[in-house]
Amino acid sequence: MPEPTNAxxxxxxxxxxxxxxGLSQTDLAKAAYCSQSLISGLENGTKGTRIETxxxxxAGVGAKGKLVATWPVTASEQQTLNNMIALEAEAIRxxxxxxxxxxGLLQTSEYAHALMRNGLPQASEAERDELVRIRMExxxxxxxxxxxxxxxxxxxxxxxxxxxxxxSVMREQLLRLEDAAEQxxxxxxxxxxSIVRHPGFEGPLRIMQFLDKPPxxxxxxxxxxxxLSDAKEEVSAQMMKFDLIRAAALPPEKSVEFIASVRGSxxx
Numbered sequence: 001m002p003e004p005t006n007a008x009x010x011x012x013x014x015x016x017x018x019x020x021x022g023l024s025q026t027d028l029a030k031a032a033y034c035s036q037s038l039i040s041g042l043e044n045g046t047k048g049t050r051i052e053t054x055x056x057x058x059a060g061v062g063a064k065g066k067l068v069a070t071w072p073v074t075a076s077e078q079q080t081l082n083n084m085i086a087l088e089a090e091a092i093r094x095x096x097x098x099x100x101x102x103x104g105l106l107q108t109s110e111y112a113h114a115l116m117r118n119g120l121p122q123a124s125e126a127e128r129d130e131l132v133r134i135r136m137e138x139x140x141x142x143x144x145x146x147x148x149x150x151x152x153x154x155x156x157x158x159x160x161x162x163x164x165x166x167x168s169v170m171r172e173q174l175l176r177l178e179d180a181a182e183q184x185x186x187x188x189x190x191x192x193x194s195i196v197r198h199p200g201f202e203g204p205l206r207i208m209q210f211l212d213k214p215p216x217x218x219x220x221x222x223x224x225x226x227x228l229s230d231a232k233e234e235v236s237a238q239m240m241k242f243d244l245i246r247a248a249a250l251p252p253e254k255s256v257e258f259i260a261s262v263r264g265s266x267x268x
Contacts (some may be wrong), residue, residue, distance in 0.1 A: 010070055013045045017061035022077035024086030043092060047086065048246040050214060050230055087216060089141045091149045093209040097200050097245050099156035099191070101164070102173060105139055106120050106180055106188075112136070114165030154189045154242075156200070160262045171267035174259050181256045189249035190258050196247040199241045207235070207242055256264070 018039075019026050020129040025039040032039075034053055041059075052069060058067040088105075094102045101115060112135050114262070116128035123131075142148060163170050181188040191200065203249025215232045217238040231237070248260055 002088045007048075008175065010067075011043040011045045012038075013070060014061070014067060017067065018047070019064045019170065021061050023061065026255075028057065028060050032056035039250070041086075048216075055117060085138055085141060087208055088138060089145070090210055091142075091208040092140070092211055093152075093207075094153045095153045095203040095205075095207040095242050099161065099200060100160065100204065101162075102134055102155065102159055102177070105151070106177060107135065107139075108169070108173050108176050109136055110165055110169045111176075114169055118164060148185060150185045152187045152189075152246065154191060154200075154245055156191045157193050157258075160190070160259060161266065163266075167267045171263055174242050174263040177259050178256055178263075180244055181252065183257075187252045188255055188259075189252055190255040191245070191249045192258075197250050198245050200245045200248075201202065202241075205238060205242060206241060 005165065018025070023031070025043070026036045029039050032053065034049070035055060038047060038049060038053070039057070051068070054071045055068055061067070092104070096105070101107075102111060104112075107115070107130055112132045113128065116123065116131055120128060120131075139173060142151075157179040160174065165173075177188055180186050191198070203219055207215060208218070209215040214232065215235050216230045217235050248256070
């Protein structure tokens, strides 16, 4: 059995305080001026929220600051996949910067399989198949919505030349990018090798915006757990970084032409 995440441990602590106080999830939601679904998600370790809401929940259960003190550990931890899927499914705007691979929401299944084979050599084929299946379901959760979010993807030029899966897989993957760029509400830009005056070298960056809650930013790396936060100052700073990355990249129209030229010169 996998070890519980910090988010789940926080949820267990919240549930213990709530039940000790004789409160239902609905009771606590009313006391903290939030939704019952948020309380449920926090207790299950699948949702995040603002520190202000945690303070209200802490007061609602009479935790005397214990939940507030514990929350930063949870908020800085890599969020569960279910949490990310839920956030993607709710977002009205998604902005992604990627310098390593094609963003997950734009990957073909063959490209995703190649990534899993290369990046997870010790995993079984069944395990890799399951990860790919989950990734494809995440795509469906975004693209098959009645009103898909506005999406802005910026990828480094190196991503186009890194031949995961070989020429045929890359050809189909680049065609997928070209097709996606033709869809309303999807913008794709390429950051050329020659452009170095931008903050994207810090690593991948995702910003998600919603109708009914503050925007969230997310990044990840090998040397640290994923970082997901809705702290106002942090989100504002990351939005500015994304704007600088966007300004430095090729415009969307020229980016599609660039992708097509790489496909023709390297994978046809």
